Amino acid sequence: MTSVTHPVARAGTGPLAHLVDVAYAVGGRPVFDGLNISIARGSVTAIMGPSGTGKTTLLRLITGQIRPGRGRVEVAGEDLAALDTDGLYRLRRRMGMLFQNGALLTDLDVYENVAFPLREHTQLPECLIARTVLMKLQAVGLRGAARLMPAELSGGMSRRVALARAIVMDPEILIYDEPFAGLDPIALGVVLRLIRETNDALGLTSIVVSHDVHVIGQLADHTYLLSSGKVVAEGSPAELERDPAPVVHQFMAGEADGPVPFHYPAPDYAAQLLGAEVPA
């Protein structure tokens, strides 16, 4: 697959998203502490890490859905902490996000789902809305499914419709939360190709959260590996494969036990069995 950087993506300088010394805690439990991440313009950047390391939380920080306890989050040159709700909504018009389950509006059909952002944010005449929607649906191969309801779509189709909806306002940044989870190999291949082609053809910057090492190896330009609230490794997928750090090796090789233990912290096994204690 050839990667072609779009002229628009080349126009900007510096990272499109920048997290500096970010700390975030939930109920006193730290999720991130001193997190530093930089997302280059025009690239596909992957965020990987074991389950529970806060990958989705990181996306919520980048989209301004939550605010860090410490540190700075900058997206498209805007410091999110300085934005009020209107400012945040203005910034989000430049972003698109694809949720794990597609998050299509279940009372609207495919066509209306894709048209939704246009109807909410523009005064375009119906003929222009129709053309834009059909073009986006054609791009994801679902023009023929325009009048289907979300309940009639497969998982892969839902994600393709969600992708069409995410790009209908021509955003600068596209964010994908686990876009490959639960897909069959054909649907996975389709979504993988669409993410790459959409990024390159529209000159976007894409952030993909996933723990599928194999797929990310084919897709990402740059990868961050998170563990214990910090970046433990970064680089191209090939560089991560060669990284000797135990936690990186365990994740990339898919080993069950290692620095990320198989067992959740628990009292002594023998003592608990002999005492026949019921876990409190």
Add this chain to the structure above:
Amino acid sequence: MSVAGELLLSGRELLQKWGRFTLFTARLLAVSPRALGRFRLVVAQVYNAGALSLVIIMLSGLFVGMVLGLQGYDLLRRFGSTEALGTAAALGLLRELGPVVTALLFAGRAGTALASEIGLMSATDQLSAMEMMAVDPVRRVCAPRFIGGVIAMPLLAAIFSTIGIFGAQLVGVTLMGVDSGQFWSQMRGSVELADVVEGIIKSIAFGFACSAIAVYEGYHAVPTAEGVGRATTRTVVTSSVAVLALDYTLTAMLL
């Protein structure tokens, strides 16, 4: 923890919840004028909350009216004034039973539908997706449903009372033999515009309370199957208590 301590804690939690509900309602009211601009969305919700509740409202109105006719006839017969049955039924329905029973049925039928629909939208990330599309879910999802409920409730209460009066007439006049002319003429002579207005004021207040509670509970539901179920239950319980408490307050103010 001592009983006093627990009482203090639940009192504080109740106050916090009341505070959150008040802030949410203020936000709903603030975005409602913009939501009214998208009248097509409001009309769809008037249909959902109102038209789809019609059968249960009409059936309940008929039976409540019939019971009122039967009980009223029995009571008035003891005083030899069965001709006042029309007045008694109309006043009872217009001022009390119409708005209150309609509101209780509305909370059970439309309120639960609203809460579970919004709760499920939250559980399936639809509300988060709207926020990510820079669309305020309170304006786009909650406000049209809230306004739809406030508009639908007085209409449903009016239909309930009308059918109820015909139910009372059916039992009183057709079955018990009260004079039809006296039934209707006494009603026309005694029921004043103020009685109708009292019913309308009450039903608007109940519509406001039931819709705001349903939308609040749905929007703040824990996004799991159990969370949505609990929110739906809380909607019925809170709405019913709110309707009865508001009914007493409004009656005391309007009498």
